[in-house]
Amino acid sequence: MLHRPLSFFLLKNLLTPRICIRQRAVHQRAVHQRASSARTEHLYGASCVLAALQPGGKKLQAGHRKLRKLYVKDRGLGFVVVREDRKAAADGSGTLLARAIELARQREVAVVEVPASRLDALSDGRPNQGMVLAASPMDALQIRHLGHVDTELGDRISYPAVVTKRESFPISFSKRGGTRPFPIWLAIDQVVDPQNLGAVLRSAHFFDIDGVVLTEHETAPFSPTVSKASAGAMEAMELFVTGSLPKFLEESAEHGWHIYGTDIHSDRTILLSSYLRAKNQGAQGIPPLVHSPTILVLGSEGRGLRSPVSKMCHDHLIVGDDAEDSEDANPNSNEYRVDSLNPASAKAVDVFGVL
Known part of the structure; x- marks a missing residue:
C-alpha cells in the first residue's frame, strides 16, 4: 500500500x-544568514514588497530588514493613481503599486522610477509586477x-x-x-x-x-x-x-x-x-x-x-x-x-x- x-x-x-x-530581547550570536549594511537584496513582486513595507509586522528586531529603495516602473508615479485619501489606500481600493508607493512614503523609503528593463535586471528576469524593493538581507x-x-x-x-x-x-x-x-x-x-x-x-x-x-x-x-x-x-x-x-x-x-x-x-x-x-x-x-x-x-x-x-x-x-x-x-x-x-x-x- x-x-x-x-x-x-x-x-x-x-x-x-x-x-x-x-519583549524585544534579541539574541543573534549565530544566525542563519547575517545581515550586512554593505549588502543589498532585491525583493520582487507585490506580495513580498508589500509584506516587507508593512509596518509593525515582525515583533523581534532580528529578521527586520533595512529598507533602502523602492524601484517602480518608469512613469509609474504618473500613471498610477496614488490616492491622497490614506484610508482609501489602506483598505486596498488603490492598485497594488499605489499601495506599495504609499507604504514606502509612510516608511520614508525613497521611491525611484526606472525602466522596465532595469526592474527585470534587478529581479533576475523574474515577474516583478512593476516593483522591486532594495533591502538588507534577513536574519533569523x-x-x-x-x-x-x-x-x-x-x-x-x-x-x-x-x-x-x-x-x-x-x-x-x-x-x-x-x-x-x-x-x-x-x-x-x-x-x-x-x-x-x-x-x-x-x-x-x-x-x-x-x-x-x-x-x-x-x-x-x-x-x-x-x-x-x-x-x-x-x-x-x-x-x-x-x-x-x-x-x-x-x-x-x-x-x-x-x-x-x-x-x-x-x-x-x-x-x-x-x-x-x-x-x-x-x-x-x-x-x-x-x-x-x-x-x-x-x-x-x-x-x-x-x-x-x-x-x-x-x-x-x-x-x-x-x-x-x-x-x-x-x-x-x-x-x-x-x-x-x-x-x-x-x-x-x-x-x-x-x-
Whole structure:
C-alpha cells in the first residue's frame, strides 16, 4: 500500500493563534544568514514588497530588514493613481503599486522610477509586477530549545525560548477554547530547495503556526526567491534556527513538548486514515493528536527525516488511504514506498481538513 509522509499543514484546524512576542530581547550570536549594511537584496513582486513595507509586522528586531529603495516602473508615479485619501489606500481600493508607493512614503523609503528593463535586471528576469524593493538581507534568531509551558495560568500564557543556559526570551500564547489549548511549532530538517521552503513558510503563515525552526546548515538561505515563493510570508514571520535539530528536539521534549515526526519507516507511527476513520465512527477513548505543546518535524525533499532527528520524535504521523499500519508493512516491499517527500505537497490537507 502507498504511504505518504505527513506534511506539517495537516494540523489545519488546530493552527489558529499566532506567536506574540512582547519583549524585544534579541539574541543573534549565530544566525542563519547575517545581515550586512554593505549588502543589498532585491525583493520582487507585490506580495513580498508589500509584506516587507508593512509596518509593525515582525515583533523581534532580528529578521527586520533595512529598507533602502523602492524601484517602480518608469512613469509609474504618473500613471498610477496614488490616492491622497490614506484610508482609501489602506483598505486596498488603490492598485497594488499605489499601495506599495504609499507604504514606502509612510516608511520614508525613497521611491525611484526606472525602466522596465532595469526592474527585470534587478529581479533576475523574474515577474516583478512593476516593483522591486532594495533591502538588507534577513536574519533569523538562534535558539537552543523551547521551555516549559504552564497551561494552568489561564488563557494567556508565556513560555521561554532558550538561547543559552542563562539567556532566554518570553513567547506569549493565547488559548482558543478547546480547539487550540497548546502551542504548535514546526521544525524543518534541511529543506534545500528555495521553492519548497517558500511553500512551507507560506502554508505555516496561513495556518498561523506558532513558530518555525530551521536547521542552521544545509538549508536554503532566506533569499528573495524564498520570499517570493512564500508569497511574502517570510517577511511577516519570526523565523528561528538551531545548530543541532536533534538537540533542540531532545531538550524541548525534556520541558514537556511532544514531538511528532513524519518518518514512514519508524515503528512508532500513527496511521491517520485509521485515526480519522475511528474518530468519524464515534469510537470512544480516542485522544486528540495535540494533547500538549507540540513540535511537528518535516523532513527534506529527498531523504525525509535524518535518523538522529527521527529518533528524537515520540511518534510519527503517516498519511495513507486505507493503508496498513507501519508495523505490519515491509519496508523492503515495492508496496511500501513514498511517491514524493516534497514538503510542499498538499495531499495531507485533504485528510486533516476534516478534523
